[in-house]
Amino acid sequence: MLRTLTRKQLIFDVVAALVVWLIFSPVSLYPLVWEAGSGATEIDWSAVTVSILMAAALGLRRLSPALALTIAWVGAIVQMLFGLPPMAINFAIFGVLYATAAYGSPRVRRLGLVSVFVGATTIAGYLVVGAYVYGLEGSQTLNDVLAPLTLMVALTWAASAFGLGLSYTLGVLKRTRLAAIETERQASVAEALAASEQQRTRIARDMHDVVAHSLAVVIAQADGARYAAAAHPEVAAEALATIGQTARSALADVRLLLTQLRHSQAEGPQPTLADLEELYAQVRGAGVELRINVDPTPRVEPPASVQLAIYRIMQEALTNALRHGDGSVVDVSLAFDPREITLRVRNAAATDDATNPGGHGLIGMRERAALVGGTFEAEHRGSDFSVTVTIPVTEVVSVTEPSTQESV
Missing domain, CATH: 3.30.565.10 (Histidine kinase-like ATPase, C-terminal domain)
Structure with missing residues (x-):
């Protein structure tokens, strides 16, 4: 029901809704103050109520698109029940439909799309039919105004559907863009994980190569030194020197590989064909x-x-x-x-x-x-x-x- 918003987003929506209400509320806009039967002027509190509902829907549009759409419909129904004319704050409905398409759940998005056509039909019927019925002169009948009435209904419906549909379409485009951004982010994360796994696999393979080769050389030299220790001390000393050199080289390689495990950016020099001679010398x-x-x-x-x-x-x-x-x-x-x-x-x-x-x-x-x-x-x-x-x-x-x- 409620989406997660940052504090900055929440404050922005609330302040924007409050500013819109203060600017377009009947309390501050004197042209929306209705004349009473006695000729005195007073605030129409039904209009104020509608303006509060529309501003509330506008403020909740991102936090809860479903709740915002419901409140907007309640405000529209109250406005029609009291027979109020169009109000400037009714433009908040466009923002609500935009948010419904951009941030709503699949069910809310479907309700928003239905609201586009139902809303356009309601607007056309309320404005045009009401204006003609209540504006008929005594000598006129409904048959006299049927043709122009039908034309005005069609034009009003088309204009309303276009405005409401445009808001909803912009919300769909916004949702598509957000989905594309999220897809790119997930793809980047997956590529990073795959690259990290490949790096670790390569390092593990290098570790195996270094350790297996070095230990094989060390074992062979140690066995030879053990057999030659008594009869040929100089051979044993040479074998021990080879063991030490091989072990030091393996230790340096292992340290390099472990450094790469800690810091994937730390790339050290890799063996080349020129290093084969040193490899041959170790085996010999x-x-x-x-x-x-x-x-x-x-x-x-x-x-x-x-x-x-x-x-x-x-x-x-x-x-x-x-x-x-x-x-x-x-x-x-x-x-x-x-x-x-x-x-x-x-x-x-x-x-x-x-x-x-x-x-x-x-x-x-x-x-x-x-x-x-x-x-x-x-x-x-x-x-x-x-x-x-x-x-x-x-x-x-x-x-x-x-x-x-x-x-x-």
Whole structure:
């Protein structure tokens, strides 16, 4: 029944209604003071009552459109019962119909639309028919004025329906605009939530990649250091140094990711193709031999999103080879075509765990490839396990390195 308004809106409506009443009330407008039969002038309190009802309807139009429409109809009925002529404050009905269409419930809006046509008919009948009936001369009959009476009724009805309908239509337009604004706001909120969820998913994937790879390197180095501690102390010391470096690098990455979780705007530097050499060095430091083939060295620099995807997929694929491989050589190949980049990592698998479809590693690599429009394939071929990823290159920035084939 009552809508929620701000204090400023409520005060504005009340003050506006009071000002309208003070300006157009019969108390202040002397032309609306009726002459009594004795010739003296006095205030017609029925007109004052109607003006109070119309002003009240105007003041309540936004707080309660249903109540405002009811009060306006009560005022109109009282005005007709007392046979009062049109009053300036009757224009408040336009504001009530506007608010009915703009802020009312579906039922109230339907009642407002009905009021447009019923009101126009009532106005035409009250004004025209009453004026003609009470204005007939003694020699005239109703048949004498039927034709002009019909014309005046039609014209008055059309004018009234136009004015009332225009007010209602403007209210419908206002409601449509408010609905569009609310839809845009909800869409913005939904986009923000979706972007936040995507950001958190990306960060979670990065966290998995960083932690899984770093822990795999640390575990391999720790096992090697434990076995070599007695016979080869220098090897153990080197392994411990690698552990410390890997742990510090992982800690820095984790801190960066946690910072992004706290502040979504805090974007740090992301890995690129240039960081692959450091990744290879970490894996070699864990005791795994790598054969790397880049064919050819790219003439162009792929987009940052593609570089990040290649780095993270390579990181996870090498982590799988480190954890599930038999310790033999791991073959890594990168093929740069003007239209696509193909990454392949192949190693001899000691167990079938690497192909477990429920593992987060394969899921993360598949998602990484899909995000940049690529394809992902992981399969066993005999005793070997291979990961193949193909990523299309749609945006490139030229660089000056010559095209050569590098084999390490």
